[in-house]
Amino acid sequence: MSQLLSSTPRGARLARLLAVQQLDRWGWPPAGAAGESVALVVAELASNAITHGRVPGRDFRLTLTLEATDTLRVDVADSRGERLPLAGAITPAEESGRGLLLIDALTDRWGVEPRPPSGKTVWAYLTLR
Template sequence: MTPSQTPQVPVTERVFVQRFSSTPRGARLARHLALHRLNAWGIPYGSDASDTAALLVAELAANAATHGRVPGRDFEVRLSLDAYTLRIEVSDPRGECRLDGPGAVDTAPAEAEGGRGLLLVQALADRWAVLDRLPIGKTVRAELDGIGIGTLGEGN
């Protein structure tokens, strides 16, 4: 097989970016639209990859709408799919309301009704981080390896 006949993974990256109102309704819509986009990209509804992405988007969007909320300001969801990785980024305008990444996750008291969402993110994502967003705010990024254009097969 000559180098010109060697199969190559496309270099393209698929990207979806959308802003949502910082409300519970906006967080639900973010999850639904993210799953719709992933399905269009060849990651079918109900697959393990789709279900994991749904949980990550739901948690990060809910956190942005609840803890990152600034009246009159939206949060943003960005999905990108490259050769082998799905990256989920959720940005909000509250830069001062942040953890310093995976090492800062604590467990909530057993009787608490919330406070375990980032533990879920930490358990599901291959990597995650909290990044500064310019000019203001923060972005929480979660990455899933083994879910990418190169893993979807021919025709996707």
């Protein structure tokens, strides 16, 4: 599933709702631990995309890929490639970036890759249980 969404709070909310609906279609109920974790991860990554990756007039893209029977890849791509979050660089004492601690706690691994010509994709893998 891949969807282009507006870089607005409404777009971030819609990303979370679409992710939970897609997970339900794949057999993972929204009220379960997997659904709740995916909702939180997508909400945080989408929020970061509209807060730190927004370029006026450009949208962000949410892509969900079920890579194995129990492994989900979440990709959130935005248009600001010069602002790259660094995995492991955030501590609880930091004033910003704490959402990445949540991503660290809920995912098996996550990272960032450039998306030429000027964007980035933040990706995360979650084992669905």
